[in-house]
């Protein structure tokens with residue numbers, strides 16, 4: 001009897017990691033991979049600005065829900081089997097040297113995503129995995145003999161039939177493949193973008209372009225969504241870790257509201273009381289000096305001048321001349337400065353999709369469909385996504401490894 005055949009749809013991070021992990025452990029299967037694009041692992045080669053932030057130390061991940069706004073519970077259990085430490089070990093065992101930055105992000109020592117791509121591709125070749133590019137899958141069907149037949153978007157039927165299909169197509173979009181999965185009984189949570197910057201309509205920020213604040217907090221006014229971290233002012237609005245995180249927590253809310261909301265910035269990420277105290281100390285120390293001469297230490301002169309004018313304080317005032325009204329206004333601006341968001345930015349820092357194949361449709365131990373035997377899912381196609389920091393790729397490695405083990409652990 002010939003070998004059983006596996007089709008992996010999508011030659012990306014999850015698909016390749018899955019193929020290699022199956023092939024390294026057993027020769028019982030013949031693996032065929034298909035990708036819509038022409039370059040395997042194209043997105044992986046762009047990750048981390050070309051450096052590939054492939055995982056994280058998870059040292060700052062006290063609360064997994066804050067890291068994975070969708071999918072935290074499933075990942076918590078899958079991490080018992082394959083977590084960031086296993087990822088590090090896996091790549092180091094495959095001769096990729098890694099290092100961790102102070103912020104916990106882990107990269108290859110070469111700082112080249114190409115090293116990871118080349119390694120996975122080398123291993124796939126070594127194990128005789130078949131790869132076909134320019135093949136966009138549009139239909140998965142079960143045949144009468146319990147196999148799978150595949151049809152591509154140009155109407156071409158795949159010559160092979162498969163015993164197993166693993167879908168690793170990344171962020172789902174409204175596509176024939178999505179419709180085909182729905183027909184098979186797979187529940188799909190509407191895909192929406194996550195991890196984006198926010199546009200502010202007025203051009204008041206133009207003069208501040210490029211300014212950063214180390215630790216601010218941002219909130220959607222009147223809603224529960226809040227995050228903190230670095231804030232970057234761009235030519236069109238706000239970006240940086242705090243905003244990207246907020247866009248992840250509020251991905252669905254923002255989509256439903258057509259990316260319009262009021263963004264409240266706490267420039268110092270401190271309570272009103274603490275900020276009052278801080279400004280009063282500045283006043284005490286600098287009574288006879290100009291208000292622009294001194295500012296909280298994580299601001300630049302440019303940003304302080306901007307915030308002073310937002311608080312409607314004249315720039316030629318001395319600290320001692322700051323009356324109660326202006327003091328209150330300044331504290332209010334520093335702790336709850338409101339900007340009207342008019343849309344989402346196009347700047348792709350680490351752009352992922354929230355939504356996808358509902359985790360309810362799957363067996364949580366195997367990531368196999370509950371309705372279609374031998375149909376598996378891994379990677380971003382699942383309703384799992386994370387904030388930036390290497391966590392999205394970690395989810396791809398973990399889910400791919402989980403699927404691979406169905407074929408390698410008896």
Ligand SMILES: Cc1cc2nc3c(=O)[nH]c(=O)nc-3n(C[C@H](O)[C@H](O)[C@H](O)COP(=O)(O)OP(=O)(O)OC[C@H]3O[C@@H](n4cnc5c(N)ncnc54)[C@H](O)[C@@H]3O)c2cc1C
Pocket residue numbers: 009010011012013014015034035036037040041042043044046047048049052053054055135136137138168169170171177348349350351352378379380381389390391392393394396
């Ligand atoms: C610019 C950028 C930078 C990023 N940087 C990081 C980072 O540093 N760290 C991190 O953790 N995450 C990062 N991410 C997120 C990360 O890249 C993804 O989470 C990860 O690639 C998901 O892997 P995947 O294999 O599930 O999907 P993908 O890597 O997207 O692969 C899916 C593959 O499926 C193919 N495909 C799609 N539809 C079909 C179809 N119908 N038929 C056939 N093939 C199909 C696609 O062409 C693609 O090759 C970044 C994302 C972007 C866009």
